[in-house]
Amino acid sequence: LPVLPANIGLVWAGYEIKLPKEPYWNNLYDLVEFVYKAQVDEFKAEIGTRMNLPSLMDYFIFLNVIRGTDNSGKNTYLAKYKEGDPYFIIPWDLDGTYGYLWDGTKTNRHIDIMTNGLFTRLLSIDSYQRNLKKRWFALRQNELSIANIKNDLAVNSTFLTSQGGYLREKMVWPATLATQDLDYINAWLDKRIAYLDQYFSTLLDENSPLTTVGNFEGFMGNVDCNTISGWVWDANQPRAAIAFEILDGQNPVASGLAGNYREDLKDKGNGMHGFSIPFPESLKDGKQHTLSVRVAGSNFILKQSNRNVTCAGTVTPANQPPVSPANLPTLTATLNTLYSQTLPPFTDPENKPLTYELTGLPAGLGFNKTTLLISGTPQVTGVSSLTYTATDQPGLNKSVTVSLTVGTTPPPPPPTTVTGNFDGYLDKVECGTIRGWVWDRDKVNAAVTIEFYTQNPTKVWGTTVANIYRQDLKDAGKGNGMHAYSFTVPAELKDNTERPIYGRVTGNAYILKGSPKTLKCAPGSGRLAAETAEDLQVRLLGNPATGRDITVEVRGAQGHPLRFELTDVLGRLVTEHTVKEPGSPEQQVLPLGASAPGLL
Template sequence: MKYFYTRLIFIGLLVFSRGISFGQQGGVTYTDRSSPFGIVSFSAASQLTEISNTTHIDGYVKKYGNGPFSFPVGHKGFYRPFAANTDGTIGAYFQENPNVATLPTGGPFLVSNIASSLGKVSTKEYWDINGSNQSSVTLSWDVASGVASLTDSALSKLTIVGWNIAASEWEPITSTVDAVKLSGGVSTISNGSITTVQEIVPNNFSVYTLGALISNSVPVSYGGILELVNCTEIKGWVWDQNYPNADITVELFEGDVIYATTKANIQRADLPNSGPGSGRYGFSIATPVALNDGAIHQLGVRVKNSNFVLASSPRSLNCAYEGSFETADCYAIKGWVWDRNNPNSALNIEILEGNTVVATTLANLDRTDINVGTGKYGFDFELPIAFRDGQPHQFNLRIKGTTFNLSGSPRTVNCQNNIYNGNFEVADCSKISGWVSATNYPNSAVDVELVEGNNVVVSATANIYRADLNMGTKKYGFSIAIPSSLKNGQSRVLSVRVKGSTYVLSGSPKTVTCAAPAQYAGDFELLDCNTIKGWAWASNYPDTSMTVEVLEGTSIRATVVANIFRQDLFDSGKGNGKYGFTIPLPALLRNGQARQLSIRIKGTIYTLSGSPKTVTCAAPAIYNGNFEIANCDKVSGWASASNYLDSAVVVELVEGSNVVAIGTANLYRGDLSMGTKKYGFNIALPSSLKNGQARQLSVRIKGTTYVLPGSTKTVTCASPAQYAGDFELLDCNTIKG
């Protein structure tokens, strides 16, 4: 006797055998094929074994959930599975000629009505597959399917075809023969499977079967790399060079064990630049929990239903975590954990109460006492104040994304309620400040909230040292910059309370009225080895000059007030036009290296347009020398630029602010032990300095303020004689004058 089912649901492992009976005949379960047809339903996680011509579902099967699934369908004693991968797909197999089909509605499906690229369509069988979600579809065949006759023994011509009800014809669906067939083993002319290259919406065709193309189909040509295998993630990419838009599913495997499957459809911006198509070929698999066992695993990734294994497979994985949940008290949760396979990576730790994650923290604190790896595996997490409620709380610690619990878990804390004390002291247009502590937890900082009505405006931690507080650590102060949202020229009534509580600080509420925030504008116009130039203003405060900061990264290199009149700014309608600035390039930026500078308005995060700019300027000279001699004949010594030893410097002889002579320091000095030794100078004392008076003389490098050591020297030189005379006579007896 046959029993027909309208609905059976199986979740998990389903084993068909002749020894089990649940409304089946000879191991075959039947459902009604007439509309409304009966359905046997499975979850995507169901595992089916011992399926054959004598043990299968003769009727419709429905799949719940996403993931690859082989539908165990057959008809008239012929088991002929198909596969799909999306939720809600329903289907049945018909071992009948489509020419005489009466089911499903819309038959018959005449095999003489075919698209021009088709040679033949099977008269042996067809599948009714339904679903509104896109899915890859795989059909199977055996000897009874007559694929050899259908394709003239050329598997390269085989294709999946679908009946287009609107056109009343069979149309080819781009597909490729699976190197590894649905049931395992190699696809041959007598037994195998074939899969659509791209996902399709099953409802787009009435029924499906096998057909033969007039010309050979293009074979697949896979390429890809297994890039990363660690205890958190397995990632890489794969594509089909002949079918660049193909929807490819990959399998994570070890030997005969398949741990996971996923679609390779993540967009990878780096791939198009190196060649592979659109770049939508990436995949990422969360490392399965089963691999988190401390054993060494050799993992590979391959294209599903193929023999193609990604380059760099296999990769070794040994997820051997180690760590300890050391302490839990009313202040903190402490411990350490590391991954010996990735000793340079810090792990995220989840703090759980029951199955609820109450907090996460990063284990990256330096712990020299544990003597493993880098030692930077510690964590010290402050216990949230919500757990100081007089009730016991039991915590477990586990590595995020795994089931690995730290040794020492669980631990229990039972902390009395917080007793708060504090004061809201200052509220002005710059800041909100005050102090607060939990008096029964003096070593713990408290978080506060600035509140307007029922709205939390901003939060902060009260951990600033206050010398005036005579309690505990004294680290209970807070100072909060008043948010710009409160600056609108209107009165704002503000209170401060302890976060996560109803405790409002004494001194609350306070009222502030702050002008609207400035509307900044400006431009960084010029950067060269001499000058930094631009302009800045606040359009709603046109009479106020802005101070700007020159930034290199986060370092401030110079500040200046933008108050220089600029006719062009005035002419363009920018207030009084007094918003320009010019800054000499700081000497420390002249070092022969590229320096990237930005300009922002001081006290804000507003960066001027035109930022950043880059300049490369030679390093400033580093001078050295000595003023050695000053007498009535000469001034001498030596001078050099120690970082430009191949260049001679020019020196000036200076009296007061007056330059009285110039010379080049290029005389050879054998006593100098540097560079070319050509750094001496010898300047004749100008006669203008010889007047019988003491003269105070210095020597400096021309064009600088660098004065040579040995300056100042004093010389007093008599006035030069004022001569007169005449050579009057010369003869053979006398010289006279």
């Protein structure tokens, strides 16, 4: 075992601290030392207080189903939710899986068990073996049935193909992408799962000799058709998490580990002896069942057991159609004036991908089926009844009607009728787009409609829906992260007039932070007009680039501000630069930063 390091540096013995970015190794060292050196009885008694055993069981099963050749001793995160919680494992970087090595080589090997020192020690505990075996065969009835696994692989393969994911992958890794190998994986899965069924069948079960002894105390708590809860502990091993099983009469029907903290149990060891598990689906048959809780591997029955319960039967739910958005915006546009509006997305009850259609748009407007953006310049006035449709992968669809009014004058500001606990920013006001984010703390996943206006007199220039995903918003705990917006600046604002632009929630007095921001645009700025696009020439001087920067030459852009954005093949921004008054030609040297070799 490597010596305990001084709390400096973020790397030790193959581990790297990710969060928090502070060098503190004592907790991890104590855990590794315990797993490596603890005596048998000490390990059995305390491992459940240091690590989340259900999580370890699921990771062991997951590791072996995919045969993760590169994930038993590395390529995992060790984490906990808060101080005092047990550690759990998160998989990462799953390169060598489903019959492949990390470099894409097919192995065809399916007869072995992925393990390590921790799992080897865990498998020496009788109760752990029993619970692991139960968990495996329970998952095999549904989530890990061969049909389900193959279906998941096929659905994801179809989705990545249709969305261009494999095409982008091939641009970066042309030598290792093999989309035609799904048949190989399916054949490998048949052999792998058959072998694992055989392996898990050899573990201990209820018919194995009883070996668990202790000074037990515990109660069966709440029992209903949703959950079974209670607590149990061993006074001889006050910090140990005790394995238990649910009996229907004399037949075990479920199992778990009593390792949840309860304030009322804080005087019993570390207080981590509670449990709450889902009510077994197999017992939801409309019949009465008499349930009790027993310490696994023993004859000890928890007090207040032998509870009668009857639960209605369950069936596999049929596929449900998409659900339309709750608050569709009122669409109003102005004749011969640039218009843009993003429609809020539908949701799918089964979380399957959706495709979209919008019909009935008047002349001059179009609809982007990916971004859900209506844009263009309407050429006729009147009220149009639009049909907005979402279709899920099995083919069920849902349609709603959206009304679009095209008038000769801009619509008046809406009355203040929308309520919420809003927060948001007006980040960027530029001649091409206005960008930022806004959300409602009371409705964390709802998309908020906003409008952009000027004062003295008040005039609204357009609206949009904040429903663009941003990872930083998700990381900051702002719902599902789909709260960013990007509004195309209309041509009317491009008249060399300086205006302070405000953003606010439509139908509410909430003004976005950062408002106002000044906007002054020349006619045609923000993008080059179509009739002059043929005169625009852009060249990379030196392609491919071999240094740490590239030179870009632009001709024909006089009189228009230029904005350079350099991204990688995945769309991630590498560098950006703005030139307000370009020359002819205009040359700029753009740094590549720390970008890895690849396409830009």
